[in-house]
Amino acid sequence: xxxxxxxxxxxxxxxxxxxxxxxxxxxxxxxxxxxxxxxxxxxxxxxxxxxxxxxxxxxxxxxxxxxxxxxxxxxxxxxxxxxxxxxxxxxxxxxxxxxxxxxxxxxxxxxxxxxxxxxxxxxxxxxxxxxxxxxxxxxxxxxxxxxxxxxxxxxxxxxxxxxxxxxxxxxxxxxxxxxxxxxxxxxxxxxxxxxxxxxxxxxxxxxxxxxxxxxxxxxxxxxxxxxxxxxxxxxxxxxxxxxxxxxxxxxxxxxxxxxxxxxxxxxxxxxxxxxxxxxxxxxxxxxxxxxxxxxxxxxxxxxxxxxxxxxxxxxxxxxxxxxxxxxxxxxxxxxxxxxxxxxxxxxxxxxxxxxxxxxxxxxxxxxxxxxxxxxxxxxxxxxxxxxxxxxxxxxxxxxxxxxxxxxxxxxxxxxxxxxxxxxxxxxxxxxxxxxxxxxxxxxxxxxxxxxxxxxxxxxxxxxxxxxxxxxxxxxxxxxxxxxxxxxxxxxxxxxxxxxxxxxxxxxxxxxxxxxxxxxxxxxxxxxxxxxxxxxxxxxxxxxxxxxxxxxxxxxxxxxxxxxxxxxxxxxxxxxxxxxxxxxxxxxxxxxxxxxxxxxxxxxxxx
Numbered sequence: 001x002x003x004x005x006x007x008x009x010x011x012x013x014x015x016x017x018x019x020x021x022x023x024x025x026x027x028x029x030x031x032x033x034x035x036x037x038x039x040x041x042x043x044x045x046x047x048x049x050x051x052x053x054x055x056x057x058x059x060x061x062x063x064x065x066x067x068x069x070x071x072x073x074x075x076x077x078x079x080x081x082x083x084x085x086x087x088x089x090x091x092x093x094x095x096x097x098x099x100x101x102x103x104x105x106x107x108x109x110x111x112x113x114x115x116x117x118x119x120x121x122x123x124x125x126x127x128x129x130x131x132x133x134x135x136x137x138x139x140x141x142x143x144x145x146x147x148x149x150x151x152x153x154x155x156x157x158x159x160x161x162x163x164x165x166x167x168x169x170x171x172x173x174x175x176x177x178x179x180x181x182x183x184x185x186x187x188x189x190x191x192x193x194x195x196x197x198x199x200x201x202x203x204x205x206x207x208x209x210x211x212x213x214x215x216x217x218x219x220x221x222x223x224x225x226x227x228x229x230x231x232x233x234x235x236x237x238x239x240x241x242x243x244x245x246x247x248x249x250x251x252x253x254x255x256x257x258x259x260x261x262x263x264x265x266x267x268x269x270x271x272x273x274x275x276x277x278x279x280x281x282x283x284x285x286x287x288x289x290x291x292x293x294x295x296x297x298x299x300x301x302x303x304x305x306x307x308x309x310x311x312x313x314x315x316x317x318x319x320x321x322x323x324x325x326x327x328x329x330x331x332x333x334x335x336x337x338x339x340x341x342x343x344x345x346x347x348x349x350x351x352x353x354x355x356x357x358x359x360x361x362x363x364x365x366x367x368x369x370x371x372x373x374x375x376x377x378x379x380x381x382x383x384x385x386x387x388x389x390x391x392x393x394x395x396x397x398x399x400x401x402x403x404x405x406x407x408x409x410x411x412x413x414x415x416x417x418x419x420x421x422x423x424x425x426x427x428x429x430x431x432x433x434x435x436x437x438x439x440x441x442x443x444x445x446x447x448x449x450x451x452x453x454x455x456x457x458x459x460x461x462x463x464x465x466x467x468x469x470x471x472x473x474x475x476x477x478x479x480x481x482x483x484x485x486x487x488x489x490x491x492x493x494x495x496x497x498x499x500x501x502x503x504x505x506x507x508x509x510x511x512x513x514x515x516x517x518x519x520x521x522x523x524x525x526x527x528x529x530x531x532x533x534x535x536x537x538x539x540x541x542x543x544x545x546x547x548x549x550x551x552x553x554x555x556x557x558x559x560x561x562x563x564x565x566x567x568x569x570x571x572x573x574x575x576x577x578x579x580x581x582x583x584x585x586x587x588x589x590x591x592x593x594x595x596x597x598x599x600x601x602x603x604x605x606x
Contacts, residue, residue, distance in 0.1 A: 016565045017596075025510045025591050028604030032592045033057060034575035035405040036072075036600035039169055040064040043160035044407055047152060048605050054407040055083050055147035056157050058415040059140045063161035065403050067220060068171060069599075070195055070425065070437060071178040072486070073403040075223065075235070076244075077421035077439040078132075079139035080299045082273055082468045083147040086412030089477035091297045091470055094146065095269040095359070095461075096139025098132045100442055101254035102262075102459045109456055110447060112252060118448035123456075125423050125440035126189075128253025132441045132462065133263045134244070136419055137227055137235035142268040147415065155228040162224045165435070168216030171209045172599035177566060179208035182425050190247060191430035194219055195437060220435030236264025243431035244438065251429060259459075271359070273297045274366040276309040277474060278499065279316060281326060282506030290506070293474035294481075296499065298467055301356045305467040306366050308492035310348035312499060313375035315340055318382055332505045333516060333545055335552035339384070341500070342520055342539055342558065345493055346388055347378050349522050352492075357454035358461040387557035389537060402466055402491070404484035406575040408590050410605070414482045414577070416468035467491050471499070479579045481509075485595075487572030489522035494572045502578070509576035509602075510593030516544035517571040542571050573598035 026032060031054070033044040043064045044057035052060075058081070066074040079096040109129055115121035123130050144154050171179070186192035187204050196206035197215055209215040226234035235241065241260040248255045275295040282290050296312065298305025318324035324340055331337050355363055368374070381388065402420035420439070421427075427440040444462035446452045454463045465488050471480035481502065485494025494517065501512035521536030541550055543564040554560050563570055573595040580589055592602035 016568055021596055023510050023514070023593065023596055025508050025593055026602040026604055028590050028606070029587055031407070031409040031605035032577050032590045032602055033061065033405070033407050033605070034577055034592045034594045034600070034602035035061050035065065036403055036573055036598040037065055037068050037172060037175070038601055038603070039068055039164065040405065041601060041603040045603060045605055046160055047157055048409055050156060051149060051151035052157065053149035053411065054409040054413045054415040055081070055143050056149055056152050057407045057409070058405060058417040059143050060157045060160055061405050061407070062140065062403070062417060062419045063158050063224060064164060065405070065419065066436060067161060067165050067215075067217060068169060069175040069403060071175065071182060072421065073419040074421055074436045075136045075140070075227070076134045076431075076436040077419060077426060078135045078441060078464060078466060079417065079419040080303055080464070080466050080468055081139065081143050081147070081418070082297060082299060082416040082470050083143070084414040084470055084472070084479050084482070086479070089472070091273050091472065092147070093271045093273040093299050094139060094143055095271060095299070095302070096135040096142065097302060097441070097461050097464050098135040098263055099259070099459045099461050100132050100445070100456065101256065101259055103256060104129075104254035104458060106447065106456045108254070115447065121447050123443045123445060123447070125443045126428055128248040128251030128427075128429065130427050130440040130442040131248050131253050131255060131429060131438045133255065133259055134439055135263065135268065138232050138263060139268050141227065141232050143415070143417075146270055154231065158224045158228045162221045162228070165217045165221035165224065168214050170212055171215050173211040174599045176209060176211040176213075178424055180210065182428070183208035185428055186425060189428045189430065190250065191432045192428065194430050194435050195425070217435040219433055223434045223436060232264040232267060236260040240431070240434055243434050247429055247431045248438070271300055274300050274306060274309065274370070276313060276370055278312060278471075278503060280503040282503055294471045294503065295474050297470040297472065300359060300366050302358050302461045302464045303467045304352055304356055304463065304465055304492055305469065305495075306356070306369055307345075307348045307352040308467070308469070308495035309370055310351055310375065310378070311341070311344040311492065311496045313370060314344040314347060314379045314382070317375045317379035321376070321379065323379070323382065323384070327504055329505055332501070333549060335549050335556065336384070338518055338549065338553060339387070339556055339558075340382070341496060342518060343382050343388060345496065345520050347381055348492070349489070349520070351378070353463070353523055355453055356463050361453050363453050385556065402486035402488070404468070404486040404573070404575055406482040406484065406577045406592070408482060408577050408579075412479065412588065414470065414479055416470050416482045416484055418466040418468045418484060418486065420466045420486070465489060465491055467495070469495055481576060481578045483574065483576040485572040485574035487570070490519050490570065490572040493517070493519055494574055498574060498576065508593070509578045509591055513574050513576055513593045513595045516542040518542065518545070519570055540570055542568055568597060571597065575600075575602070577602070
């Protein structure tokens with residue numbers, strides 16, 4: 001195997017794992033942080049030790065992830081959060097997504113992009129038009145303000161990230177892999193060198209940091225410092241806002257200083273998350289019989305969490321009606337089980353990709369979409385012997401890039417947090433002098449038909465893939481699990497599989513994450529893997545699922561493709577923190593897992 005110039009680390013050769021890796025569940029009584037970066041974990045633990053709570057710590061971790069994993073996340077993207085308040089046993093949601101420019105109409109967009117066929121036309125992710133107002137900065141400030149402990153300031157929360165950005169830190173393997181894969185494009189974009197590593201021997205004097213190499217970003221530190229000192233105004237007004245507007249307009253976009261200022265003044269939207277009652281049939285410390293109920297909490301639209309809830313609701317309906325048997329441990333990832341999951345997800349996405357849009361748009365409520373009679377009706381489409389064919393929507397599936405993190409604290413609070421720039425390095429647009437990339441969420445709008453709820457309009461939030469999640473116990477509202485899976489349309493699919501792994505098959509948090517996954521081709525605007533392919537009926541199967549199962553799925557009519565190596569990024573990366581109580585002492589214990597597909601870990605507070 002070749003080595004990089006430093007000789008300290010193997011080169012980035014696309015090998016996912018040269019040897020199988022076993023991870024144990026991590027336990028703690030005082031709190032746990034689970035992210036894709038040990039550096040982000042330590043930042044969060046530092047805030048917990050200073051008296052901050054789970055929400056404060058989550059923002060500290062998110063800021064560090066902007067530095068060490070910028071292909072996936074950052075202050076130039078959006079952020080959604082769920083917060084569990086242990087005192088009130090309530091779950092609240094924070095929508096940190098931004099809107100399209102107020103000044104541009106659908107006609108403007110199609111004219112400027114020379115789109116004549118709006119049915120198959122999409123907004124290019126690299127266009128300035130794809131850049132919506134980045135909601136991440138406001139979300140960070142608002143999570144601390146609304147959900148935080150009040151014992152630490154925003155400046156204290158951002159301090160670890162500011163210090164790392166100024167002093168530098170080494171970069172992990174998977175983060176480096178995606179950085180390297182995008183370096184040529186970044187080098188050719190305006191200000192792209194700001195998110196690369198200076199190296200006189202590299203083309204143009206800049207390149208992506210390799211695994212184990214040092215990286216720092218004083219410009220990003222200064223961006224964070226302005227937010228820390230001035231709050232939302234430090235990002236949505238002044239030098240940062242001016243830089244965003246300048247570069248977006250230079251690349252054909254429409255954002256104005258007024259668009260950013262309005263978002264800074266309004267801030268994030270606090271709302272009620274959506275719940276679905278789920279039956280558990282696997283035994284646990286708290287329920288040896290295995291029979292209990294939990295509530296699955298998802299962020300409401302414009303997030304896609306209801307897709308996971310609809311799919312789980314369909315599976316429960318099929319079992320209730322006797323059309324699907326109650327699965328046992330030996331049935332995990334069997335043909336019958338995976339066929340049911342795949343078919344339920346197809347139906348759920350067909351509903352979600354029509355109705356999910358800006359919550360201000362009139363339409364059916366999430367609760368009505370999850371009504372029992374509606375789920376029973378959707379379940380009628382299931383054929384146990386034949387795969388359904390997706391309708392022609394003109395688009396296929398593509399992975400999106402996101403980070404998910406979970407934090408619990410000593411008081412019993414929990415924060416489920418997602419931050420994303422939508423694609424690998426988002427739009428690849430870097431505002432001059434800021435050190436971060438802007439997201440490409442505007443590519444998530446539909447351009448047709450005219451009555452589509454998610455059609456582009458001025459000042460509107462598009463369909464957004466990021467979805468934090470939680471489970472609470474139905475009998476008393478206590479916290480059961482904090483979890484999430486990152487990665488575009490894989491996110492609700494990962495939620496379904498992890499929930500079932502835990503509640504149906506009795507897996508611990510780490511095993512629930514490690515289990516091989518499936519991912520169906522999904523029609524999301526702006527994410528076509530093949531523009532010439534009108535519909536993607538592929539079922540992507542992760543290596544590790546038995547060859548006989550793959551064959552059986554094919555015989556049911558599924559177009560199956562086995563995905564190996566670094567292609568397994570398609571199946572996302574997740575974090576899980578489960579709550580149980582010691583059977584003798586009654587002490588609350590957090591038990592966590594961190595996805596082996598990522599660079600991170602679950603780390604306890606002591």
